[in-house]
Amino acid sequence: xxxxxxxxxxxxxxxxxxxxxxxxxxxxxxxxxxxxxxxxxxxxxxxxxxxxxxxxxxxxxxxxxxxxxxxxxxxxxxxxxxxxxxxxxxxxxxxxxxxxxxxxxxxxxxxxxxxxxxxxxxxxxxxxxxxxxxxxxxxxxx
Amino acid sequence: xxxxxxxxxxxxxxxxxxxxxxxxxxxxxxxxxxxxxxxxxxxxxxxxxxxxxxxxxxxxxxxxxxxxxxxxxxxxxxxxxxxxxxxxxxxxxxxxxxxxxxxxxxxxxxxxxxxxxxxxxxxxxxxxxxxxxxxxxxxxxxxxxxxxxxx
Numbered sequence: 204x205x206x207x208x209x210x211x212x213x214x215x216x217x218x219x220x221x222x223x224x225x226x227x228x229x230x231x232x233x234x235x236x237x238x239x240x241x242x243x244x245x246x247x248x249x250x251x252x253x254x255x256x257x258x259x260x261x262x263x264x265x266x267x268x269x270x271x272x273x274x275x276x277x278x279x280x281x282x283x284x285x286x287x288x289x290x291x292x293x294x295x296x297x298x299x300x301x302x303x304x305x306x307x308x309x310x311x312x313x314x315x316x317x318x319x320x321x322x323x324x325x326x327x328x329x330x331x332x333x334x335x336x337x338x339x340x341x342x343x344x345x
Numbered sequence: 346x347x348x349x350x351x352x353x354x355x356x357x358x359x360x361x362x363x364x365x366x367x368x369x370x371x372x373x374x375x376x377x378x379x380x381x382x383x384x385x386x387x388x389x390x391x392x393x394x395x396x397x398x399x400x401x402x403x404x405x406x407x408x409x410x411x412x413x414x415x416x417x418x419x420x421x422x423x424x425x426x427x428x429x430x431x432x433x434x435x436x437x438x439x440x441x442x443x444x445x446x447x448x449x450x451x452x453x454x455x456x457x458x459x460x461x462x463x464x465x466x467x468x469x470x471x472x473x474x475x476x477x478x479x480x481x482x483x484x485x486x487x488x489x490x491x492x493x494x495x496x
Binding site: 204205206207208209210211213214215216217218219220221222223224225226227228229230231232233234235236238239242243246248255256257259260261262263264265266267268269270271278279280281282283284285287289290291292293294295296297298299300301302303304305307308309311312313314315316317318320321322325326327329330331332333334335336337338339341342343 | 347348349350351352353354355356357358359360361362363364365366367368369370371372374375377378379380381386388389390391393394395396397398399400401402403405406408409410412414415416417418419420421422423424426427428429432433434435436437438439440441442443444445446447448449450451452454455456457458459460462464465467468469470471472473474475476477478479480483484
């Protein structure tokens with residue numbers, strides 16, 4: 204386990220930036236800022252003609268750390284503790300589950316909760332609970 | 346024009362993930378680790394990420410959705426469903442296990458690609474495969490003409 208420090212101010216500012224992005228995407232394009240929805244629709248089959256816009260949004264996500272590195276010469280800390288086999292299994296579960304449940308932390312947890320959607324309240328409560336139980340079992344179960 | 350704006354919005358979203366600490370799986374896992382509360386290793390920061398994001402979006406959506414249409418699109422695409430079926434529970438159960446195993450959800454994982462970490466590429470490749478599998482399974486009955494009851 205890697206210790207991390209409590210960062211309430213940075214986290215609330217970062218959260219507000221995520222919110223601003225969600226509001227801008229709705230205001231300009233009329234779309235929910237759900238990352239799993241945007242990413243999964245980059246894959247076939249295609250149901251509309253929004254491919255370029257979705258790709259641009261995802262490219263922006265990837266560009267953010269590159270811009271931070273250009274501007275400050277440094278990157279925020281990032282520690283991936285899981286090994287390759289666990290990452291593959293976790294990736295499959297996150298990808299499958301987000302599409303099966305029509306959303307992820309952003310689409311349900313931020314956008315859906317902000318729309319006061321009952322489906323998103325249920326989804327958010329369920330994935331928070333199962334993630335907490337999973338971490339508990341991995342760290343304290345054995 | 347809209348493509349350029351969506352790139353900028355993606356950058357803002359990504360900066361939010363970086364500034365907030367969401368892009369660090371170690372921080373996410375320490376937030377999810379309620380067993381660490383008594384040990385003093387629990388990191389409640391991510392509750393502040395969600396509070397900040399929801400506060401802004403809750404107010405912003407109310408202002409934006411009052412308008413007749415988006416600035417650069419024909420209409421708002423907002424999910425209209427409010428029924429609780431099996432998929433809205435089973436999907437998040439599966440998602441939560443993967444999130445808890447890795448500390449990655451889709452946004453931070455994609456942003457992590459910009460860090461150049463090989464393990465992030467592995468996660469994202471598996472995530473895209475999982476998404477394709479789910480879309481394929483979900484789309485199969487419709488294509489074959491078999492209608493399954495919801496839930």
